[in-house]
Amino acid sequence: MDDRRVRSPGAAFLIAQLGGHSARRWIERLAKAGLEPREVMLFRHVAVNQGRSQREVADAIGLPQSRIVALVDGLEAKGWIRRQPSASDRRTNALHLTRKGQAALTKIMAVSAEHEADLTRGLEAGELDQLIKLLGKVAGVQDLIEGVHPGFGDANADQTQQTGDR
Amino acid sequence: MDDRRVRSPGAAFLIAQLGGHSARRWIERLAKAGLEPREVMLFRHVAVNQGRSQREVADAIGLPQSRIVALVDGLEAKGWIRRQPSASDRRTNALHLTRKGQAALTKIMAVSAEHEADLTRGLEAGELDQLIKLLGKVAGVQDLIEGVHPGFGDANADQTQQTGDR
DNA sequence: TATTGTTATACTCTATAACTATA
DNA sequence: TATAGTTATAGAGTATAACAATA
Numbered sequence: 082m083d084d085r086r087v088r089s090p091g092a093a094f095l096i097a098q099l100g101g102h103s104a105r106r107w108i109e110r111l112a113k114a115g116l117e118p119r120e121v122m123l124f125r126h127v128a129v130n131q132g133r134s135q136r137e138v139a140d141a142i143g144l145p146q147s148r149i150v151a152l153v154d155g156l157e158a159k160g161w162i163r164r165q166p167s168a169s170d171r172r173t174n175a176l177h178l179t180r181k182g183q184a185a186l187t188k189i190m191a192v193s194a195e196h197e198a199d200l201t202r203g204l205e206a207g208e209l210d211q212l213i214k215l216l217g218k219v220a221g222v223q224d225l226i227e228g229v230h231p232g233f234g235d236a237n238a239d240q241t242q243q244t245g246d247r
Numbered sequence: 248m249d250d251r252r253v254r255s256p257g258a259a260f261l262i263a264q265l266g267g268h269s270a271r272r273w274i275e276r277l278a279k280a281g282l283e284p285r286e287v288m289l290f291r292h293v294a295v296n297q298g299r300s301q302r303e304v305a306d307a308i309g310l311p312q313s314r315i316v317a318l319v320d321g322l323e324a325k326g327w328i329r330r331q332p333s334a335s336d337r338r339t340n341a342l343h344l345t346r347k348g349q350a351a352l353t354k355i356m357a358v359s360a361e362h363e364a365d366l367t368r369g370l371e372a373g374e375l376d377q378l379i380k381l382l383g384k385v386a387g388v389q390d391l392i393e394g395v396h397p398g399f400g401d402a403n404a405d406q407t408q409q410t411g412d413r
Numbered sequence: 414t415a416t417t418g419t420t421a422t423a424c425t426c427t428a429t430a431a432c433t434a435t436a
Numbered sequence: 437t438a439t440a441g442t443t444a445t446a447g448a449g450t451a452t453a454a455c456a457a458t459a
Contacts, residue, residue, distance in 0.1 A: 092375060093269050093363040095382040100266010102391055103259050136440060145428060150442060172435050172440040197259040203388030204381065209258060212381040215374055216261040222369030225268055302417060311451060316419060338417040338458050 096219075107196045114192055121189060123152045127162050127176045128186050134173040161185045262385075273362050280358055287355060289318045293328050293342045294352050300339040327351045 108118050126142055127133070135153060139146045153176065156162045161182035164174035178186070201209050274284050292308055293299070301319060305312045319342065322328045327348035330340035344352070367375050 090379075091359075091363045092379050092382065093273065093359070093366045095379060095386060096262065096366070097266045097269040097273065098391060099382060099386055099389070100263045100269065102386075102389055103263040103266065107259065107263070134440070146441070147428075147430095147443080170436070170440085174441075193257075193259070197257045200259045200262070200389070201385065203384050208381055208384070211377065212385075213256075213258050213261060215370065215378045215381070216258065216265060218369050218374070219367065219378075220261060220265055220268075223265070223268055223366070225264060300417075312418070313420080313451075313453095314449095336417085336459070340418075 103196075103200055106200065107193070110192050110196050111189075114188060116189065116192070117155075120152060120155055123149070124156055124161060124182070124185070125189070127156075128178050128182070131177050132165075132175045134167075134175060136173070138176060156182075159185070269362075269366055272366065273359070276358050276362050277355075280354060282355065282358070283321075286318060286321055289315070290322055290327060290348070290351070291355070293322075294344050294348070297343050298331075298341045300333075300341060302339070304342060322348075325351070 111118055111121060122142065123138065123144075126138060130138070130141070133141070135149045136146055139149045153162065153164065153174075157164060159181075160179055162176055163179055165177050167173045167175055201212075204212065277284055277287055288308060289304065289310075292304060296304070296307070299307070301315045302312055305315045319328065319330065319340075323330060325347075326345055328342055329345055331343050333339045333341055367378075370378065
């Protein structure tokens with residue numbers, strides 16, 4: 082069996098491998114800081130889009146409404162966001178960041194910055210710029226930059242490695 | 248709230264985003280060809296490391312032995328691999344590729360090649376080389392090239408997006 | 414006594430479908 | 437009648453622990 086063809090990495094594999102690694106490390110860092118990835122995902126969305134209803138948030142991040150409930154419960158229990166009952170439509174809750182939430186956001190950004198620095202520590206400044214430029218180019222062609230959210234509702238789309246190992 | 252810091256992409260996010268995208272697209276392509284990612288993962292490992300026991304394979308790809316069983320059952324039912332009972336130790340099965348498996352492997356490689364071409368279609372040849380070089384450099388620092396297998400036993404380590412959306 | 418392959422159990426996560434209150 | 441939020445249910449996927457055969 083001619084190993085070479087089976088093992089050859091290629092950009093697609095490298096990206097998938099590194100992407101999985103990046104996501105995993107980021108989650109580890111969050112965990113150390115007592116943060117859960119899904120909460121963080123929703124929390125950041127609320128932070129950037131304050132005042133949206135749970136329904137709107139659910140649609141935006143591609144999660145069923147039913148899952149939002151527990152997530153919001155948790156974030157509210159932590160005191161990071163609050164459900165603001167709407168006066169005009171008493172069925173809806175507008176989600177807002179609290180003061181405590183601002184602090185949490187700062188912490189999350191710090192964690193992300195650490196993560197970024199760690200992941201790119203092997204590159205010089207110029208190389209990093211190059212890399213970001215090239216990745217951006219790929220992302221652009223893949224219609225990824227604009228819509229941004231990968232979807233990822235499918236937890237089983239795990240970062241399956243595509244190479245011959247070892 | 249100063250959006251900019253919250254939204255800023257950064258290499259780590261870009262990589263995670265593209266990595267998720269790459270993995271997802273690859274899985275889609277496999278599905279079209281009637282292939283299941285987990286099967287393919289195990290199958291490719293067997294192809295490159297023929298004759299290993301189920302236990303060895305399980306350890307290598309970081310899955311519990313119990314999960315290997317059903318996977319091997321499926322691949323054997325397809326006629327791609329076979330359980331070769333060991334003469335020296337009658338507890339173990341050595342896993343081998345069949346002739347039919349060779350053909351399947353060819354098909355899988357074709358799918359992967361298509362995927363590679365599609366993902367990198369936005370780049371010129373020189374840029375692609377550059378990208379691979381830079382990614383390789385990052386991967387090297389992250390101790391990823393050598394051990395290769397990302398682990399990924401945790402299906403919940405989904406490629407959680409790390410950005411402010413939209 | 415330890416180990417390989419296997420099966421069974423118990424648990425987590427998830428989407429889907431009811432349900433209520435408002436509109 | 438339709439929609440927002442919520443709760444309940446039922447299914448898939450998983451690891452862990454038991455099990456039988458062999459070492």
